[in-house]
Every structure is written in structure tokens, then in C-alpha cells.
Amino acid sequence: MTTPPVATLPVATLQNYIGGRREDSAAGAFGDLVDPASGELVARRPVGCAEDVDRAVAAATAAQPGWAAVSSDERIGRLERVADTVATHAGELAELQCREMGKPVGLGRTFIENGVAMLRGALADARSYPFDTVTAHDDGSSSRVLRHPLGVTAVITPWNFPVLTVLIAIGPLLAAGNTVVLKPSERSPLSTGRLVELLDLPAGVLNLVHGDRRAGAPLSSHPDVGLVRFTGSVAAGREVGASTGRGLHRALLELGGKDPVVVDAGVDPVATAHAVAFGAFMNSGQICTSMERIYVHRDVAEEFVSALCAAAAGYTTGDGRDEQTVLGPLVDRRQRELVEQQVADAVARGATIRAGGTTPSGPGCFYPATVLTDVDDAMLVMTEETFGPVAPVQVVESWEDGLARASRSAFGLAATVYTHDPAHAAEAASIPAAVTWVNQWQGGGAGMVCEPARDSGMGATGGHATYDAATRPSTVYVAAS
Ligand code: NAD
DSSP, X not given: OOOOOOTXXXXXXXXXXXXXXXXXXXXXXXXXXXXXXXXXXXXXXXXXXXXXXXXXXXXXXXHHHHHHHSOHHHHHHHHHHXXXXXXXXXXXXXXXXXXXXXXXXXXXXXXXXXHHHHHXXXXXXXXXXXXXXXXXXXXXXXEEEEEEEOSEEEEEOOSSSHHHHHHHXXXXXXXXXXXXXXXXXXXXXXXXXXXXXXXXXXXXXXXXXXXXXXXXXXXXXXXXXXXXXXXXXXXXXXXXXXXXXXXXXXXXXXXXXXXXXXXXXTSOHHHXXXXXXXXXXXXXXXXXXXXXXXXXXXXXXXXXXXXXXXXXXXXXXOOTTSTTOSBOOOSOHHHXXXXXXXXXXXXXXXXXXEEOOSOOSSSSOOOXXXXXXXXXXXXXXXXXXXXXXXXXXXXXXXXXXXXXXXXXXXOOSEEEEEOSOHHHHHHGGGSOSSEEEESSSSOOOTTOOBOOOXXXXXXXXXXXXXXXXXXXXXXXXXXXX
16 A cells, blocks of 8 residues: 655745744745655745844743743653654654655654654653752751753754654753754755644744754854754764854754674674665665665675675665655755765776666656675775765675774764674774664664764763753752751
8 A cells, every 4th residue: 555645735835933933034035845756846945044043042032931940840741742742643744754855654654753752761861860959968068959951952953854853852952941943954844844833832942943054053153042952964063063162052963974884704694784785775875874884704795795785676766655665765966966976986996886876867866775896995985974875895804804994984973783703792892983783773772872973973962961961050059057
């Protein structure tokens, strides 16, 4: 059965959402949002501006004391109802994501449900977080540590997981008593716009300004914004970090990656190849933690590569509304051109295309699941983030060689190793990354805390660390009487 098409929906003209009301952008200018599978016009999106940001920050500032005055129990309860609402509307939001950036509807629904689970996990962490603790000292004095909200915070998100990235970011900020101004990506504004309206939070607690960097830059440098939680590219992250630094405000920067995989001798090459295909091709490779550099031990390389090519053939491209589709289009032509350039650079320098590698003719921004071999460390496909369904495989002579190459990168987001050797599994912790997965790609759960290494970002999140970032501690010391 296929998902009913939503292409018959009228072309929406999007508006900002400020102080609980929709309103037009002061800029008065619009950009087109186009369905990357069909090329059809989906929406007109406002090109937000500094004036919109000022209005949203003012609304968030006005709402913040009231929101902070609500007991944390009540705030968390309200946000738990938000999680319920998103779960109820997961299908509708997944269809909007498919229209705006091509993600297959089934996959999109799964990730929205994951986002809801992560939001619930963060709210459970809030219930156990020490917002207000008193320590009595032996001499009769006491110290009270209070965790204050920062005030108005900003959330700036990318297009690859438009709903998930918002849920992860706003939950802890709001639970801690902050208010939020959200600026979603200009390449995926539809689902986030709908999400914000659905949540039914008090006016001004969660505001949304549409637009590109012309709205993002004034938001991240706004003097009344105490923290910017930014998810996006390294280049934009550097700009955000520079402005928050100038304002002496906080930034949580969750940026790009070029994640390595090390496949050790002794593993099942076919099963591992299928796992790697999933890690490299899922969401058309448009995941910050996609597998983008694959180092495979010579002992298993031949069987691994054939199985990876066979697996790639199963990743059929198509419109994400068709349930048979595994690989939707890339988000837009700009992204597809970047992938084409990296593959062309690799081929020009001696790489071999073993699967895919040819842009299909016809409408839509499709690109096939691609396997490259004979790659080397200097090729763009091994150094720059690709964000496409491309699996470059380099054969290594030893585990140590694979581990050393995995660690040699400007990025440090995540890494995966497949090994049956417990000593090798332990050594995987030496790869500079926020998270290292052993014998599985993705996963974490309660208790996970991490901070990206190198250019992949800064600021720890997960568990109580997210609340440490979302609050400012102060101590009241009372002398013994
Ligand atoms: P991008 O940096 O182009 O844009 C991200 C957001 O920042 C958008 O909303 C954009 O409008 C805004 N923006 C751009 N320039 C800005 C500036 N100077 N100041 C303020 N805001 C600005 O990234 P993208 O192409 O939308 O997303 C893909 C990138 O996001 C990839 O690099 C990917 O790895 C990364 N990403 C990281 C994570 C993570 O958790 N580490 C998760 C998802 C995506």
C-alpha cells in the first residue's frame, strides 16, 4: 500500500509565529520551496530579517518570567503533553518533511517518533535534575545552589531532520524555564512551522522566525539571547560561535562530521556490509553521523565490497511518498552538485566506481547509492563532509592502520567499529569523537553524555549535562547563626 499523495495541497504561504500568533515577515520578501522529488512548488517562505528577530525576542522576553515562575513539575507536565501531541501528528509531520526535503514518509515517521522518545527521556532527566539543592555544613552554615534559566534562548536547525532536531533542542531549554526563538532551515520550514503551531504552549514561550542566515545571524548575535543551540555546518557554526563569543553568551554547536568505520579482520563481511550500507545510505546519506569513510581490513575486503555493492542495489530511489522507496531525493540541486563534484574528484584521482555514481536523468534531485574503491586520504570524498549516499572504501593492512586513519580527520562527531577482538573494541575509544559505536551503528540511551571533538562542535549534551548548559548556577551561602 502506498501513502496517499499530498501533492494536491495548495501552495502554502508561510508566516512567522510570534507571541502565539502568525504574522508576516517585516522583510516582505519570499523564496520558493520546491519538492525535491517532483520539482513542484510547495510553499512560499518568508525571507526573515533582523526586525522579525527583534519582535520574536521581545515576545520571548515578555513571556519568560511567567514561564519560569511556573513550577518545574507543571512545566515538565506541559512538555510531556507536547510529546503526546507530536506523537499523534507524526504521520502528518512526516508527510510535510517529505514534501520539503524528500525524506521517505515511513523513515520520517520513525525519526519523529525517535525524537518524541528523546524528548520524553530529556523530561525524565529534568525530573531528577537538581534545580535547587541545599547542603548543610558541619559548622551549622548551609549552601543553597540554584540553577536559574538563562532567559531567552535561540534554536537554529538544519534541514536533514527538521522535526527531530527541534524536539531535541527545545525540550531541555523549555523544561529549565527558558523561552525559545526558533529559526528552522530555509530548506525545510514547512514541518517545523506546523510543529510550533500544534504545540499549544503559552504565548511567547516558543516563537518561530523563518528565513536563512539573514535571520539566523541577527538571532545568534542578539544581545538578549543568552544561549544559541545551533545545529548545522561547520562554516555557519564558526560564525555563530564568533557572535556568541563577542556577546559573552553561550553556544552549543552541533556541527558536521566525516564519520569513519573500521571493519576488522574476523567479522562476518556480508552482515557487516549490510550494516554499513544502512549507515552510509539511510536518509540518502544526509545524516551528520552517516558513515563517510570506510576502512576495511584486507582479509575481509573482497567479500565486504561485493556485499556492499549488492546491498547498494537494494537502495532504490523514488518519491518518498511511495512506501517502496528506500532512497528519497537529495534535498536540492545544490546538494546533489556537491555530491557529484566529490565523486568526480575521486574518479579523477584514481577511484573506481563499483556501484551507482551516475546522476539519473529526469526530474527530481535523485542520486543513486554509490560505492567507491581505490580511494585515498587526499580525495575530497575522504576529507570533506559529503552528505550524500556515497560509501568510499579504503582497504587497510591492519587494525592499527584502520584505527590510525579513522582518527586522522578535521572532524570528530561519531565513529563505528566492527570487531570481535575485545582489545580492539577497547582501543576504539581513542578515536576523537563524541560517540563511538562498537558492532552497531547508532544507539545510546539513558546516561549518554558527549561533546563533539575537533571541528564537529562544542558543548556537552545528554542527561543532566544538557540542563547544566541550559541553566546558570548560583550559590547562596548562609552563615551559622
Ligand atoms: P547550515 O549551516 O547551512 O544551516 C543550518 C542552519 O543555520 C539553517 O537554519 C541556516 O539558515 C542557519 N544559518 C546559516 N548560516 C548562518 C549564520 N551565519 N548564522 C546563523 N544561522 C545561520 O547547515 P545545513 O546545510 O542546513 O545542515 C547540514 C549540516 O548540519 C551538516 O553539516 C550536518 O552534518 C549538520 N548537522 C549536524 C548535526 C549534529 O547533531 N551534529 C545534526 C544534523 C545536521
